[in-house]
Amino acid sequence: MGKPAKNTEAHNKIIVLNDELENYFSNTIIPQLFVDGNMILRKFTPAAMTHFSLSDSDVGRHINEVANNIRFPTIIENIEEVIASSKSLEKDIQTTDRKWYQMNILPYLIRKENRANGVIITFVDIDDRVQVLTGYEKLNKSYQTIIFSVSHDVRGPLVSMGNLVSLLKDPSCSKEDSREILDLLSRSAENVLKTVTELTDIRESDTDFANAAERVNIENLIEEAQLALKDKIHDSGAKVSTDIHKSEVNLSRKNVRSIVYNLLSNAIKYKAPGRPPEVCIKTESAGEYTVLSVTDNGRGFAEDKKGLIFERHTRLEEDEDGSGLGLYIVKNMVEEEGGKIEVETALGQGSTFKVYFKA
Known part of the structure; x- marks a missing residue:
């Protein structure tokens, strides 16, 4: 009398596991294929269907019949190698349509028999990298x-x-x-x-290939800028403080580094006569933006010069070295990413540059 109950329990567990497997295959965003020991395609994820133009009718077909969809010439040999050795295989591949993937072929092991009875193939898109x-x-x-x-x-x-x-x-x-x-x-x-x-x-x-946006830690880039400018900071007696309320921004890392470096360098370079530079770098959230502010106690400049300072080759001070490109470059970098830059200034008192990054 006990056996039917045990069989029912085991059967229910199999149903649950199968449902979990189906849910996984249905919801994962990674292209994956399951090929059995007879080289028959048994299952694939929706992402694989999109990437390799597969359809439900391809399930049950020999992998050789759909290999052209995958567009990688040695995939059959690679699958056979993994099944024979029971060892996983990882390699970067370029398909015939010139897309790059990291391909992982993992053996589907039957533990009791210590042999592979198929493979699970995962494709990770590394084309951008x-x-x-x-x-x-x-x-x-x-x-x-x-x-x-x-x-x-x-x-x-x-x-x-x-x-x-x-x-x-x-x-x-x-x-x-x-x-x-x-x-x-x-x-x-x-x-x-x-x-x-x-x-x-x-x-x-x-x-252009290097301009992709990413989550960038501003605090780290501020430290890098201070390190790069340590001689100028030391020679000028500058004091640099930070007030960080928002530590990350979505932008090209090299662009953020350049923005921070240029603004800090200018704050030190255009110091007011008779007093060491004091610079405060602050970040905060403001609606849809992350705002980076660089405030100094330097020379400042006249209100009517605000529009000029962001133009190419503009230099308000002729006694300092420079090409007049720094703020022009900063403005272009910010605006290309959908942001903006503003300045508040008072002649003889200092300036605050505010960079608005899209959050």
Whole structure:
């Protein structure tokens, strides 16, 4: 009398486990295939159906019949290898449509018999990651070419300029010769600058692969900026404080780093005469934005200059080195991500730059 009850209990457990398996396969967002020991496709997830154009009619077919959908030429051999060895296989693959995946083939083991009776195949899309790595490899090669080109193309003109300077130092050099030499030096300098500019002209589109947004910890980037500017902070006697209420932002890491670095560098550079810089970096939430504020006690500037400071090559202070591109770059980075930048300032009292990142 006890056996039927036990059988019923065991049967119910099997039903529950089967339901759980069905729920898993129905709801996972990862492309997965279940192939049995006879190489028959038994089950696949909805994501696999989308990625590999499978349909319900493919269940029960030999994997060789649907291999073209998966578009990876050695998948049959890989499955056979895992079934034979009972050892998992992991490899990065590129399908014939040039998409990259991390493929994991795991043996479906029958424990009592210590053998594999099929495999579960998982595909993780790594195409973006591979594209970024490929982009960096190309960019590194481009930079190497630039370094070699600059070394080759600029060395000659610089040697010539050095020789001209030596002629100028010669006491026997007449005024007329000096004027001619200075003219040659001026033209040589222009040619060197033109050469360097042309060689280092990497288009913005060349680095688009690295601009993907991610969750970035602002506190870490503030520390990195302070470390990069430690000499300027020390020499100026600057005090940098932070007031962090929102620690993460969704933006390209390199862009956030550049924004923080530029704003902190400017706050130190444009200090007011007679007092060391005091800079406060603050983050907070404001509606749909995360706001990064950089407040200083520096020179500030006139109200009517607010619009000018974000324009290309604009410099309000001629006594400080710079290209006038920092705030222009910051503004472009923020606006390209759907954000905005504002400034509050008072001449002689300091400024507050507020960067609004999309939350």
